[in-house]
Amino acid sequence: MAEQSSPDWMALARRGRRHRMIFLGTITVFLTLVSLPVVMPYLWLLTMSVTTLGSAAVMQVFWRAAGLVAVLYLALIVLPPLMPERFRTWVPAMAAAAAVILTTLFILPLTTLNNFRFLWNPDVMAAQQGRSSTIGELPSIWSAMGNSFALAGTQTALILITATPAAYALSRLAFRGRETLSRGILLLHAFPVMALTVAIFIQSYWMGLLNSILGVVLVLTTLELPFAILILKTFFDAVPWDIEMSAVTDGASRWQAFRLVVLPQVSGGLIAVGTFTFLRGWEEYVYVTTLLIDNSHMVMSLYLFWVSQDAMGADPNLIAATGVIYLLPVVALYVFAQKYLTQISFGGIKG
Incomplete structure (x- = not known):
């Protein structure tokens, strides 16, 4: 009887890693496509709250914020499962630091808090309400x-x-x-x-x-x-x-x-x-x-x-x-x- 050859454990390990990467990649792409219709409206809401309607800064802030979210998504969700264990501990800290720097340099200069002035100035909402006679007096x-x-x-x-x-x-x-x-x-x-x-x-x-x-x-x-x-x-x-x-x-x-x-x-x-x-x-x-x-x-x-x-x-x-x-x-x-x-x-x- 011919001696049965031993399995190639290295080949099996490489095949297992390849299958794992394909599986994780497929799941990541699927979840990304599913989450886009959910995330984008919230990102637009945040953009509109810190910009002025009709200004050129609206789309700039939106797309820059979308790019920042994409970078954070890659750094915190997509890449860590594919990284060696020793690199996973410092990736969140590096991603957070990069997010703060990019936001400070490219997003904050284009934003304003003027839209939130109703928080400390009730007259803003009163003036807005003054356009209507069909709505009763709004509380603060x-x-x-x-x-x-x-x-x-x-x-x-x-x-x-x-x-x-x-x-x-x-x-x-x-x-x-x-x-x-x-x-x-x-x-x-x-x-x-x-x-x-x-x-x-x-x-x-x-x-x-x-x-x-x-x-x-x-x-x-x-x-x-x-x-x-x-x-x-x-x-x-x-x-x-x-x-x-x-x-x-x-x-x-x-x-x-x-x-x-x-x-x-x-x-x-x-x-x-x-x-x-x-x-x-x-x-x-x-x-x-x-x-x-x-x-x-x-x-x-x-x-x-x-x-x-x-x-x-x-x-x-x-x-x-x-x-x-x-x-x-x-x-x-x-x-x-x-x-x-x-x-x-x-x-x-x-x-």
């Missing part, structure tokens, strides 16, 4: 932002306070009807909430909650609660039962085991659910339009809508500047919570 943007933070923050707190024990009970406690209750919560989550708009308006009117931030908070909390319970239940399901029982065996009460042992294990889930809930409240438009009648209770989503109306003069730079202010809390919250958002999976906690 700081008032609208405070209302939005109050709405989203209160809703998030109520959701976490109520959804956490409910999800724990569905995950840990054995009682008759638990599966039926879980299926009912899933059905509530799948129900189209737009169908309830008229009924919620009438009920809010009879309960005296119309034109009240509290009324909107209660409505949004009720509508978002099934989603929060279902997500948190998957996190509780992923916590080993033995950990909790060991704490109980060592003398801890069920409440102490829940508070000191189980909750720290699902902290990522709590942050992720809190983030989604806050963003849902911050971006809500339908129910704040339906339930908030007085402009004194205006939130940021409504404020941005009224600023963009033709009756207000429809100043594109003013609209863009307001949109950037509207997006800043969302971006800041995402940067803080991004590592927790990736943990959400309907199958539990991913490693």
Whole structure:
């Protein structure tokens, strides 16, 4: 019998690296093409907020910013997987330094903060509003932002306070009807909430909650609660039962085991659910339009809508500047919570 030749391990390794590069390249090209329609409008919004409509600087700033984003995309996302491990640690720092230098030299000299003057000069928005007799008196943007933070923050707190024990009970406690209750919560989550708009308006009117931030908070909390319970239940399901029982065996009460042992294990889930809930409240438009009648209770989503109306003069730079202010809390919250958002999976906690 002829002696079987040993495999060429070097050739196999080269083939593996080649296949890996082809796979990563294909995925990168696909994700780049898919993300372009999403990224470009935001880049245009940012450009319009720091330039003047009709000036030659608009397109210059836009294309220079697009080039800078492309360079950062290559340096931080495309190239690191293809680099040796020893080079990956200093690439982000070098890319950040290059971005600061390029922005300072080629973009900042062409920009202006004049479009944001309504932040410290309320007369700007008053003059813009003076072109219309169909829009009531607008509050300051700081008032609208405070209302939005109050709405989203209160809703998030109520959701976490109520959804956490409910999800724990569905995950840990054995009682008759638990599966039926879980299926009912899933059905509530799948129900189209737009169908309830008229009924919620009438009920809010009879309960005296119309034109009240509290009324909107209660409505949004009720509508978002099934989603929060279902997500948190998957996190509780992923916590080993033995950990909790060991704490109980060592003398801890069920409440102490829940508070000191189980909750720290699902902290990522709590942050992720809190983030989604806050963003849902911050971006809500339908129910704040339906339930908030007085402009004194205006939130940021409504404020941005009224600023963009033709009756207000429809100043594109003013609209863009307001949109950037509207997006800043969302971006800041995402940067803080991004590592927790990736943990959400309907199958539990991913490693």
